[in-house]
Amino acid sequence: MLAGKIVTIGEILVEIMATTTGNGFLEPQPLVGPFPSGAPAIFIDQVGKLGHPAAIVSAVGDDDFGTLNLERLRRDGVDVSAVAVHAGAATGSAFVRYRPDGGRSFVYNMRDSAAGRIAATPEAEAVLAEAGHLHIMGSGLPVPAVADMILKTLPGLKARGGTVSFDPNIRRETLRDGSKAVFHTVLAATDLFLPSGEELSLFSNETDEDKAVAGVLATGVKEIVLKRGAGGASHFSREGRTDMSGFAVTEIDPTGAGDCFGATFLVARRLGKPVAEALRYANAAGAHTVTVQGPMEGSADFAELDHFMAQAGSP
Numbered sequence: 001m002l003a004g005k006i007v008t009i010g011e012i013l014v015e016i017m018a019t020t021t022g023n024g025f026l027e028p029q030p031l032v033g034p035f036p037s038g039a040p041a042i043f044i045d046q047v048g049k050l051g052h053p054a055a056i057v058s059a060v061g062d063d064d065f066g067t068l069n070l071e072r073l074r075r076d077g078v079d080v081s082a083v084a085v086h087a088g089a090a091t092g093s094a095f096v097r098y099r100p101d102g103g104r105s106f107v108y109n110m111r112d113s114a115a116g117r118i119a120a121t122p123e124a125e126a127v128l129a130e131a132g133h134l135h136i137m138g139s140g141l142p143v144p145a146v147a148d149m150i151l152k153t154l155p156g157l158k159a160r161g162g163t164v165s166f167d168p169n170i171r172r173e174t175l176r177d178g179s180k181a182v183f184h185t186v187l188a189a190t191d192l193f194l195p196s197g198e199e200l201s202l203f204s205n206e207t208d209e210d211k212a213v214a215g216v217l218a219t220g221v222k223e224i225v226l227k228r229g230a231g232g233a234s235h236f237s238r239e240g241r242t243d244m245s246g247f248a249v250t251e252i253d254p255t256g257a258g259d260c261f262g263a264t265f266l267v268a269r270r271l272g273k274p275v276a277e278a279l280r281y282a283n284a285a286g287a288h289t290v291t292v293q294g295p296m297e298g299s300a301d302f303a304e305l306d307h308f309m310a311q312a313g314s315p
Contacts, residue, residue, distance in 0.1 A: 004132015004162060005053040005079065006266065009124075009149055010040030010140040011115040012058045012083065013092035014065045015255065015295055021098045024105040029097065034065055035294035036072040037094065038115075039169060040137050042256040042295050046263035046285065048077035049299045052270065055079035055131070057124040057149065061114040065091035072296060082127040089114040096255070120149050128153045131162060135266070136186055138168040147182050154189045165192040167262050168199045187219055192269070194262045196227040225265055225279070227258055232283055233265075235275050244279035247287035247312045256295035261286035264305070284309050 014034035018025070036045070040056060047054040056078060060066030062085050069091065073080050092113035097105045110116070128134075128149065134157055140146040154164065166186055187193070187203055193216060201207050204215030209226075213236045216224055224236040232246035264285035268278035284305045292298035300308065 005055050005127070005130060006044070006047050006133045006135060006270075007055045007057065007127055007131040008040045008044050008135040008137065009057040009118070009128075009146050010137050011038040011092060011110065011118075012036075012041045012056070012060050012066075012069045013038045013094055013110065013113070013115065014068065015094050015096055017253075017293070018095070018097035021100050023097075023099055025095060025097060025107055031095075032293070034068060034093070035297065036069045037255070037295040038069075038092070039139055039167075039256075039259050040135075041069060041073065042259040042299075043135060043137070043167075043263045044078050045073055045076050045296050046260045046299045047267055048073065049301050050264065050267045051077065051301065052267045053079070055082060055127045057082040057118065057127060059084040059086060059089075059114045059117045059119070061085070061089040061091040062087050063091055065093060066114065076299065079127065082121065082124040084114075084117065084119070084121055084123070086114045086117055089117065091115075116143075118143065119145050120152075124149065129156070131157060133163045133165065133266070133270070135262075136164065136166045136190075138166070138170040138183065141182050141186065151182070151185065154186075158189060163191040164189050165194060165262065165266055166190040167194040167258070168202070169196075169258075170199065170202070187216070187221065190220075191222045192266060193221045193224045194227065194258075194265075195224070196229075196258060200224070200226055223269075225262075225282070227261060227286075229257075229286075233261070233279055235279055237275075242275045242279060244276065244283055246283050247309075249287045249291050249312070251290045253293045253295075253298075254290050256298070257286040257289045259295075260289045260299055280309070281305055284312070287312070 016033035018029040206212040265282035289298035
């Protein structure tokens with residue numbers, strides 16, 4: 001295992017889900033939850049679950065939702081010393097309801113939540129100074145305090161031999177606004193790029209997949225893993241391409257699948273596993289996640305993933 005913790009920066013929240021299908025929340029709904037959530041939190045929880053040193057820089061309120069998240073992260077081995085607890089603030093939340101077409105409607109309570117108070121505290125600076133790897137979520141880059149911490153951390157991290165992964169997790173409109181330069185600065189420092197769908201073309205201005213891959217690799221990125229959901233994933237590097245099909249499962253809740261996939265691939269590679277094996281574990285982690293309701297409820301360690309793959313058979 002490479003030295004140093006895997007560290008990420010970003011939002012922590014809870015999800016509360018409607019138990020009926022329909023469009024939005026314009027009438028009373030039976031609900032289930034709260035579930036610990038937030039893309040960076042889901043990612044780092046899976047890293048900790050796999051036994052790799054892990055930490056997150058974030059903020060929660062001094063309420064039950066914050067406590068719920070912190071207890072889950074601690075239980076799964078994540079260092080939460082850089083998660084600030086703000087007295088009187090509310091932990092972020094998202095209410096989720098599935099539409100009949102399989103899509104989801106959300107009501108977010110994030111703008112004025114504790115997640116908006118993420119800052120470079122002394123605890124955050126200490127955790128970032130000891131990081132061996134920084135995982136960057138595109139959803140956090142438009143937040144000035146998050147982007148500032150990332151940009152200040154990257155030079156020192158790279159100078160001491162640290163590495164960077166980047167999950168863009170963005171829409172085209174996001175890349176067109178004032179944060180575009182930040183996204184490209186991050187990409188230039190990235191070792192492992194983890195796009196989904198059209199995100200690959202956003203950074204190369206190419207709609208053809210092969211040309212888009214070549215364009216991103218030309219920036220200096222060492223590995224690209226293109227997440228294809230139920231279709232599996234493809235790995236690209238200067239040495240070539242590896243494709244791995246996904247596992248057939250009954251989907252209950254897709255939230256967090258991509259984050260668990262990325263965390264598992266990263267940890268597997270840092271443990272020295274070859275690309276094909278890392279992809280298979282990552283596909284298993286994503287598939288396992290969607291079979292359980294709740295973003296973190298389907299996280300799994302290597303033993304659980306081995307059991308899942310033995311039961312599911314070869315993808």
